[in-house]
């Protein structure tokens with residue numbers, strides 16, 4: 001079975017590896033809903049929450065870490081955490097992932113998505 005997020009986790013598809021720990025990897029969403037939109041995935045393949053609730057718990061520290069990062073590096077003053085689990089919920093890539101979507105209510109957003117990635121890189 002070919003899985004694009006497994007290929008990203010394994011390094012076969014290059015991405016900006018924003019942050020990583022033993023459980024998972026955070027990298028930029030290719031179609032960001034806001035500058036700095038990240039995806040956090042477990043290294044190990046699980047399709048969705050039904051398949052991998054333990055993997056979801058295991059990536060929670062990394063989700064918290066990158067949520068702080070978008071605040072500190074990008075000045076986001078809010079963040080949406082979203083998991084689409086299952087086709088009926090709008091899931092399109094069937095490797096569990098958490099969307100980390102920075103919000104800029106009263107703060108100035110980065111100029112564009114690339115500026116956000118540059119500011120987040122090397123964390």
Ligand code: AMP
Nearest residue numbers: 004028029030031084090091092093094
């Ligand atoms: P979901 O509807 O929760 O399954 O969302 C899948 C997300 O993965 C979408 O926001 C896509 O923009 C994103 N995505 C799909 N392929 C890639 C990729 N190769 N690199 C980065 N993001 C991707």
